[in-house]
Amino acid sequence: MLEKFFQLKKNNTSIRTEVIAGITTFMTMAYILAVNPDILSATGMDKNALFTATALSAIVGTLVMALVAKLPFALAPGMGLNAFFAFSIVIGMGHSWQFALTAVFIEGIIFILLTMFNIREMIVNAIPMNLKHSISTGIGLFIAFIGLKNAGIIVSNDATFVALGNLSSPAAYIALGTLVLIGILLARNVKGALLIGIFAATIVGIPLGITTIPDGTLVSLPPSIEPIAFKFDFHNIFTADMVIVLFTLLFVDMFDTIGALVGVASKANMLDKKGQVPRVKQALLADAIGTTAGAMLGTSTVTTYVESASGVAEGGRTGLTSLTTAGMFFLALFFAPVFLMVPGAATAPALILVGSFMMSPILKVNFDDFTESIPVFLTVIMMPLTFSIADGIVFGLLSYVLLKLFTGKTKELSPIMYILAILFLFKFFI
Structure with missing residues (x-):
């Protein structure tokens, strides 16, 4: 059934490859389950409820991507967009988090309409081929930068903006050692190299104090989303502030999503002869539905994740990859302490190496x-x-x-x- 629905042989892949790719994608973006609640709770929203909303919105968006678009991309509340929600709309502009959720909900509805009328698809297809290749390369540098930053290998510096971090720290040791380990596995064509590296780093991090073993039970029911779900405020939607907020959300989300779709698809050689992403309308619809559902559940804008490139690098080519990722987010609802124990130093090497994988399209320019x-x-x-x-x-x-x-x-x-x-x-x- 899976073979027929996802056309695995036609896409030169297998169930094992797709499952490994989906798990790898999840492991490189699982940090959002900890980071998103931490950022949005600054607005006064319930942090436990935010964890559940984050996981559920990722499940909804990724399932649509898997079953409708049948592409190996995963979705979750976007970094940057969640910071705009918390620190610009609520804390900066002084609006309530209910106002911000309302803006995200309206954004999602607008995106559904734009997608249904093919406007977003027209924008994606209008981007010249060379720029599509450059988007893939740029995203590669971007996520490698994130990986280096998460591991403390590079740090902020007032004089030079960025500088070399403390390489003698345990986090840097783990990241650099795992970088070498994954590199060796890749050179030897070992399947699941990124995932093996992530798990190895997590285990090594326990005695070094980088990996925190959760106290108490490892299995629990997900926290209720009642404190934040469907908490909209429609009283102030016809205001100048709402127009500004909506424009910013629409603009950033549209091009973050386009960048992720085009960049990862380019790396996977999934672009057609015209340089277009296959089933891009359905992919954009997944983003729009994820955002709308996310707002109803109580979280910020949902978008396609560039970390999907890690799964693509492991050979993921169909919706079975994203279906696996959605399944992992579902499991995370009940095993939150286990999944949240994976440190940034463990996922950083995967991001760095995926960044290097995404450099190759630049050769086509x-x-x-x-x-x-x-x-x-x-x-x-x-x-x-x-x-x-x-x-x-x-x-x-x-x-x-x-x-x-x-x-x-x-x-x-x-x-x-x-x-x-x-x-x-x-x-x-x-």
Whole structure:
């Protein structure tokens, strides 16, 4: 049944490969189960309820991706978007978290409508091929940067912005040692290399004090979402603040999702001859449904995760990968203490190496044409430096349009590219 539904042989994969890929994806993004409640609880929301909402929203979005889009991508409440929810809308602008949840809910509804009318799909397909390759490369650098940061190998520095961390710390020891271990396993073509490395690092981290063994029972019923579910505030939706909040949420979510879909699909050689993501409409619908359901459950915007690249790197090619990931999120509801004990130092090496895997599409770029190579460079470099996939895409697309426009190559620009450029100029300078 699984073979027929997901067409495993046609996609040159197997049940074992897909399951390993799905577990690997989960392990590299399981941190969201701890981080998202911690960030959103700063607004006064119930932290235990947030854990359940985070897991359930990930399950909903990822299941739609698995069963409708049949793609190996996983979804969960997005990093950055959750920080905007807590620290900008609530703490910064002074709104209630109920107001913020309402904005996320409306955003999800709008995205469902845009997806149904193929507007989001048109935007994805309008991105030039070279920029799609650069998005994959930029995301690679971005998630490698996250991995290095999570392990303490690089740290913030007032003088130079970033600097080398304390390599004698236990976390750095574990991360660097695991990096070598996974590298050896990969070189020997060992299946599940990333997952093996993550588990090995988690075990080694116990005597070093990096992995915290939970106290008490390892199995428990998930906390109730009653304190935060369906807590909307529609009294202030017709305000200037709501317009600003909605525009920001729509903009960041759209291009974070587009970046993740295009980047990971490019790395997996899943783009078709036109450079389009297969079943992209269904993939975008999964994002929209996940966001809408997430708001109802009581959490911030749900988006496609770039960590899906770790599962793709393990050979995941179909919806069975994401179905497995959704299953792992379901198990996490009952084994939260077990899954939350995996330290950042254990997942960091996987992110770093996946970043290196995603560099290969850059070889397909024509660097002799400066109207192509300069936008590619800006896309790649701005993602890690701004700590934002969306900003990297903005710089790349805007420079692409301007260079083509002022060098007489307007035939290479679609109407959608002009519209996007105008919106980007509006965002940055008005």
